[in-house]
Amino acid sequence: MKRQAQTVYAARLIGTPVFDPIGDQVGTVYDVVALFRLKGDPLAVGLVVEVVGKRRVFLPLTRVTSIANGQVITTGIVNIRRFSQRPAETLVFAQLIERHVHLRETNEEAVVIDVAITQTKPREWQLTSLYVRTGKRSVGGQRSFTVPVREVTGLMNPAAVQGNVSILAQINELKPADVADVLRELPAGRMQAVASELTDERLADILEELGDEDRIEILSSLDMERAADVLDVMQPDDAADLVAELPTDQAAELLERMEPEEAQDVRRLLAYEERTAGGLMTTEPIVLPPEATIATALASARRADIPPALAAIMFVCRPPLETPTGRFLGVVHIQRALREAPSAMIGTILDTDIEAISASAGIGTVTRLLATYNLTALPVVDDDSLIGAVSVDDVLDHLLPEDWRDADDDVTDEAVEAQHV
Incomplete structure (x- = not known):
């Protein structure tokens, strides 16, 4: 008797616990990694799993023996090297959910709500269908239904419009440092888009937890008025550190647009050498x-x-x-x-x-x-x-080293991997 193909919806898979064969939890599913091909449906090649210490690692789907009953079972062999997305790879939750696509038959625009992955062979999973929404947000104006992946266009277009409701809901209750971890893992364009929808106060707290490169990228993607508003609500020492990393012209314009009192504090701090008490201090203690x-x-x-x-x-x-x-x-x-x-x-x-x-x-x-x-x-x-x-x-x-936020935990790959073999 032919075995029925197993289908799992990717968005519902996020947060699912991952166990080894003896029942020890390895981590939780953070995202699904897909690979688009010239012919045929895209492949689902693995899972991004968040393990101890919030490290995210790659788990090939060839090492997954079961996805059922709210859990993922692996062969027990987990490479704990930090996951790094390759150019050809696409993250389903981070890059496909809420992407705007078009139906081939009618050219109607639709928004991807969820993505189904199906085990088509014992060691192969594919992105087979999409759960999409069409129509305007009015009473009776929207339709939601499932459509095969091959019946839409624009899914693999990195420049396609993508909403941010799902990511914003995911990070809503997280602490700023944890939100920074989420943003750091997103493609640059998506990171900027999500950051732009946060409140000034929330974004200020998160920028203080990001490395220089990421926060400069985010701040530079905002219009000048919004960027100045965010700097206004940051701690003066953190705002000064950020302004000091910007090009001179951009920094000068932002300081002009900031509230005079806040800008004065930042200017005072910029006058000190970075690794002195004056360069390190905040001007707003109790x-x-x-x-x-x-x-x-x-x-x-x-x-x-x-x-x-x-x-x-x-x-x-x-x-x-x-x-x-x-x-x-x-x-x-x-x-x-x-x-x-x-x-x-x-x-x-x-x-x-x-x-x-x-x-x-x-x-x-x-x-x-x-x-x-x-x-x-x-x-x-x-x-x-x-x-x-x-x-x-x-x-x-x-x-700490400049890249300490991105560095792996102080633990050897062999020591952790030995726990799951």
Whole structure:
């Protein structure tokens, strides 16, 4: 009796757990890799699987023994080298879902909602049909149906229009660092298109987690007004780092279009050498007067725009409280503040032993002081005024290799692969 061909819809496959033959989970399906041919339906050649440490690896479909009951079973042999898309390969979820195509028979435009892959031979899978939507978004105006791949045009056209609803839904609840991981894996054009649909605040947070090349690419793809708005809501030190990487003319125009106060902060930071306290610092730490209450201090630390490293320590100064401030008095640690009555004044629990540093202090000095005193941030002063603070995460960004966000986890391929053989 002839075995019925197995068909799986790719979009529903995303997030499916992948197991080895003895039942240990290897990872989850992140995408499907397709290969278009001159003749015949496109081949589905493998899965991109997200394994431990958010590393994405390639799993050939020839090593998949079963896709059923909400799980993928493999032969147990997984090459854990990071997946790198080749020019001839197409990612189904990242590049085909929501692509605009045309029906051959009527030339009607349709949007791809899902892609079916079918096991046509024991070791071969093909993209056989598409679930598409046609018509305008009006009552009774849309139709959804399945159509064979060969009955549409424009599917393999990299310049074809593609929507971003699916990707945006996928990343909606993710943390900025995880969204950055998703964007980094997309083709350049798709990455820019998805980024352009994010809010200014969300995009600013994500740009801070991307490497220089990707964030410059994204920022340069935006119109000048939008790019300036995004820089306005970034942390000043991150905005300065980004502006410093741009061509001089582009950087100058963006600074002119930014809000004057935000642009002033960025210009101040650009005046310092990159690997000094001035080049590393932010100009917007938590600054409070000594008569502020513990309740006020804790409310300031809860602000969503304050990074955790800066929320752990508050800087106490005389007015004005915008940097550069009045005389710097000391710091208050959030752990100490939590042990005090809400009505107490923070001036009564000042730590005046923290060594403030000058803007010219090198990154080595900053690192030594942070490590010696187990601090998350250090005050940067000019004479008696606080001009900013250097946080431990900013120091780490400059101590790690430039490509640390893209580097493989610190684990040998052999050690991980041995767990799944």
